[in-house]
Amino acid sequence: MRIVIVGAGEVGASIAADLSDAHEVVVVDVDPERVERLTYDVDALPVEGDGVEPGVLEDADVSEADIVVASTDDDETNLAVCGTAATLGDPFTIARVQKTAYLRTWRRTRRAFDVDFMVCTDLLTAQSVVRVIGFPTATDVDPFAGGRVQMAEFEVPPESPFAGQTVEEADRFDALTFAAIIEDGDAVIARGETVIPAGAKVLVIGAARSVEAFAAAVAPESAIGDIDDIVVVGGSQQGFLVAKLLEERGFAPRLVEHDEDRAREIAERLPKTTVMAHDATDADFLERENVGEADVVVSCLDSDEKCLLVSLLSKRLGADRAIASIETAEYVSLFETVGVDVAVNPREVTAEEITRFTRERRAENVAIVEPGTAEVLEIEIDSESVLAGRPIREAVADLPSEIVIGAITRANDVITPRGDTVVEVGDHVVVFVPTSASAEVAERV
Amino acid sequence: MTERLRVDWRASLALVGSVLKYLAVPLCVPLAIALYYGDGGLVAFVATIAVTLALGLALERLDTDPDIGTREGFLMVSLTWLAVAVVGAIPYLIEAHGLPGVVAATHPESTLGDPANALFESMSGFTTTGATVLGQISLDAHSRAVMMWRQESQWLGGMGIVVLAVAILPKLSVGGAQLMEAEAPGPGLEKLTPRIAETARALWVLYVGLTALEIVLLYGLHLLGPVVGTPLAPEMTFYNAVAHGLTTMPTGGFSPEARSIEAFSAVVQWVIVPFMIAAGVNFALFWHLWKGDPHHVREDAEFRGYIGVTAVATAVVAGLLYTDPGLAGVAGAIEPSLRHAVFQVASFVTTTGYASTDFNAWSAPTKYVLLVLLFIGGSAGSTGGGIKIIRWLVVLKSVRRELFTTVHPEAVRPIRLGGQVIDEAAVRGIQSFTLLYFVLFAVASVLVFVNGAAIEGGLTTLEAVSVTASTLGNVGPGFTHFGPMDSYLLLPDATKVFMAGLMWIGRLEVLPVLVLLTRSYWRS
Structure with a gap:
């Protein structure tokens, strides 16, 4: 496959290195130094220029590309790159974003911003x-x-x-x-x-x-053992999302954020989280709030050094585990040696996700479960369909036996398919089919 | 050196004039009744219509294009309520004194001939308090027209005169939201539609609809009685059905019957209960229900709190009544104890003030439960008075937060109601309102108590406290000598005028009136 990567920072370079052994990779970046370095480090074609310039993308031969990955550090640039690429050709576009707002919009239509797959760094982290x-x-x-x-x-x-x-x-x-x-x-x-x-x-x-x-x-x-006391330090987007995911799993974490306004904002959005507005590197404060009793302390502060400090402080007070989100890739193994139990690097996590996804190339509304074995299709029912107007129990007789009808949406409702459910024209059905039968299903349904 | 006033009082007065002008329309109802029954009151209402029209038109000339800001809004709303109460008192005075040179007094023995009494009665009507100073509540002592005017004044005051004005006067579409905010019960105004006039209209349509439904049900019972062969509601004539329909939904409490709702059958009492409870609900919720959104109602924290308080208080009172050996016919009987309990609790929580029985005869603990309920006052956006459930919820939650932050000083805890975060400024506003309400109540109680020494035997503490809480919360009856079957007639004139002021302040929820007394309101 031909893959164009726009933005050769840590994420872009890492993806390029992972994919270049099996695919043709073109890397686009505005910074001549980065481009120069890539020329020697990675077996890829470097193109210097701004990825939102149509001329630059044409130089990178985007119309011939199968996949375009927009992985600069700027969300809006990444969205614009995908939009430009979709205008010039028809590649599968992957955008990396930081703001979850874009991800929420994209999840609604899966074609928003001309992005085919969106990766949110903070959410992944x-x-x-x-x-x-x-x-x-x-x-x-x-x-x-x-x-x-x-x-x-x-x-x-x-x-x-x-x-x-x-x-x-x-x-x-x-x-x-x-x-x-x-x-x-x-x-x-x-x-x-x-x-x-x-x-x-x-x-x-x-x-x-x-x-x-x-x-x-x-x-x-x-x-998960006896974990019930989790302290999140740092109210960054990452810290907020960690607390939110924990809330969704029925936990009531504590979150420490030094900025009063941000702390208030988080407290308003997370009803079950106890938010405290204070500097988390203050050892007295950590002691007073019994952070030493915590089962897990997660540090998501803006500086890696502070994350290390908080992790070490809380470990010394008696916390069982310290997990830190570390921006600088070089620090990860160092921090893990000195006492952070697990260091997570957001860029590495993102690069891994994009690489994994690219390897298992997927098309619009078709998700390949395990490459080559099965697919999930979303199909709108028309009057020709064998499903239309019949209970599922009868209709499946005309279909390959391995299929599973996963869900039906009618207008705004989600219907769980049962044997006696009657599928109507205009419904969308989500079906799971083995690859061998997918062509047959797509035709009959 | 005189500083320029920063309040455009002419604009406010001009709008008060518009409201007075339109007051002539509802005054035509008692006029029609006087014509129909011919038992007096015709001249009284013709004269009142003339006065209100003349006064209204004169005031309107002060400013032909009034521009309403926040300050003018407070002045306009406060003065409107005062002006309407004063004009509304005119028929009472004319009935007792006649109109010199035109007509003789039709009911010279009426206690409302005393201007203080007339003002008290009129203010008690418009503010939906329901405390009365009539010496004799019966259709023999007063004309049907005047008795219906008492009822109608409560109905007008219930949903709010200013809300009605915003609904029908196009010139109020701009400043209308502020005016409604100043008048509407509760800490905030919920706009239901993009246009404020439509919101006001929607509220009034719901209000009219519920009132009409109650009248139909009550009169329907009356008509149904002979058909099924058992008297279901023999006393509930068409006149009485309308009269009580007009004072239930506004949580008013006036009744043309001296024995209030005790005069009617148990079935009638049961029918009135759900309407009282509905009157204490935020009308915005009915609007959501009407739009087919019951989820909104179920999830509403205030509604749940309101139903919870009513249910718990009913259970407690029913238990106390059931086990009270002093109550013949009620003790040991499930239906009457439950009926009187739910009726009286709903009547007090919603600040209606009806009585299904003379609760003065109840035991002291039961009465103290009722006394506490005087401070609850239904939901925000309802027609009830008092402090309101939503404020209690916020106050209780902020106390809980205070206890938590004592232990964890760095904790940031927004106050939530049904998942919605309440802004800190709003929380402070609610705290100071509640405090102010209690300070006002305490000071007023002392004044009422001290001035009560002027009457024979003076006032007991329970009497002074209950009548003050009752008038400030727009409930109606107090305890002992001022119970549901008695009147406030015994009180000294000065106390009655003072209480008319308390009702006025209470109906507008204190701040719009008190702000007029501050220097910074008038200057700079």
Whole structure:
């Protein structure tokens, strides 16, 4: 594949290095020095110039590209790059953003800003932190039907209550369909009697809130130990998202932010979090608020040195684990040696996600579950469809046996398909199909 | 050296004039009743209409294009309520004194011949208090027209005279929101529609609809009685159905019957209960319900608090009544104890002031429960008086926060109501309002108590406290000598005028009136 990467900072360079062994990579950057350095470090074609200039993108031969990755440090530039690229050619566009607002907009239509896939650094970092604390988070979430339906993959840890259960036993969620069990790269259709083995991934399709409920339940109490006191230090976007994800999993974390106004803003948006406005590097304060009793202290401060300081201080006071978000990649291993239990680097997390995604290239409204095995399609029902106007129980007889109808959306409602559900013309159905049958399904449905 | 006044009082007065001019329209209702029944009051209402028209037109000439700002709004709203109460007292005076040279007094024995009494009665009407100084409440002692005017004044005051003015006067569409804010019960104004006049109209349509529904139900019971063969509501004539319909939804409490709602059957009492409770709900919620959004109602923190308080108080009072050996016919009987409990609790919580029985006969603990309820006062945006559930919720939550931040001084805790964050400025406003209300109540109680020495036997503490809380909260009845079957007639004239002021201040929720007394309001 031909891949154009705009922005060769840490994220862009890292993606370029990971992908250049298997693909043709073109890297565009405004900074001549970076371009110069890349010429020698990475086996890629460097182009100097501004990625929002049509001329520059033409130089990078964007019309021939399969994928364009916009990974500069500026959100708006990245969106503009995707828009420009979509105007000049028809590549699959990937944008990296910091603001979750863009991500929320994009999740509504999946074509907003001409972006085909959006990666939010802060959200990925927060998810990564929450995963480190011990909660399984979806390894992959794809929105369908304007975000009302989600498809998500979850790993089922051996301690999970679902491990070893049959699908029928595990299926106690409203508006949620178990589509498939993925083990060792093979997707198996989830039937009522299918057993969910420990360590496998389950693929669920359903209303967004049901997917969240499932995410909370798939984490067994024992897997996260006796964690109940989590302190987040730093009210940056990352710190805020960590606290928010923890709230969604039923926790009431504490959050320390030195700026009064920001602390107030966070307190207003997170009802279950106890927000404190104070400088977290003040040892007296940490002691007074018993931060030493905490099970986990997460530092998301704007300076890496402060993150280190807070981690070390709270560890000395007795905190069990210290997790820090560290901007500078070089510090990660150093900090882990001196006492930070886990250091998460946002750029690395982002680069990994984009690389992973690019490798498993996906097209619009088609999510490839495991490359080459199965797909999830969103199809609008017209009068020609074998599903139209019939209960699902009857209609499936005319379809390949391996398919699972995950969810149906009608106007603004999400309907959980059951045997007697009648599909109407105009509904959108989200179907899980093995790759071998996908052409047949796409034609008949 | 005289400083220029910073308040455009001419604009305010001109708008008061517009309201007075339109007051002639509702005055036509008692006029029609006087014509229909022919039992007096015709001249009284013709004269009052003439006075209000003349006064209104004269005031309107002060400023032909009034421009209303925040300050003018406070002045206009405060003065409107005062002016309407004064004009509304004229029929009472004419009924007792006649009009020299035109007509003789039709009811010379009426206690409302005393100007202090007439003002008290009129203010009690418009502010939906429902405390009366009538010596004899019966259609023999007064004309039907005057008795209906008492009821109608409460109905006009319930949803708010200014809200009505905003709904119908196009020139108030700009400053209308501020005017409604100053008049509407509760700490904030919820705009339901983009145009304020439409919001005001929507509120009045709901109000009229609920009132009409109650009248139909009450009169329907009366008509149904003979059909089913049992007297369901023999006393509930069409006149009485209208009269009580007009004073339930505004949480008023006036009744043309001396024994209030005790005069009617148990069925009638049960029918009135849901309407009293509805009157204490924020009318914006009915609007959401009407728009097919019941979720909004269920999630409303104030509504839940309101229903909770009413339910708990009802349970407590019902328990006390059921076990009170002194109450023949009620003690040990489930239906009457439950009925009187829910009726009286709803009547007090919503500040209606109806009585289904003489609660003066109840035990002291029961009466003290009712006394506490005088300070609750329904929801914001309802027709009730008092402090309001929403303020209590915010005050309680801020106290809880205070306790928490004593231990964790750095904690930042916004106050939430049903998930919505309340702005800190609003929290401070609510705290100071509540404090001010209690200070005002304490000072006024002392004044009422001291001045009460002028009457024979003086006032007991419970009497002074209950009548003050009752008038300030626009409830109506007090305890002992000022109970639901008695009147405020015994009080000295000075106290009555003072109480008319308390009702006025209480209806406008203190600040719009008190702000007029500050120097910084008038200067710079």
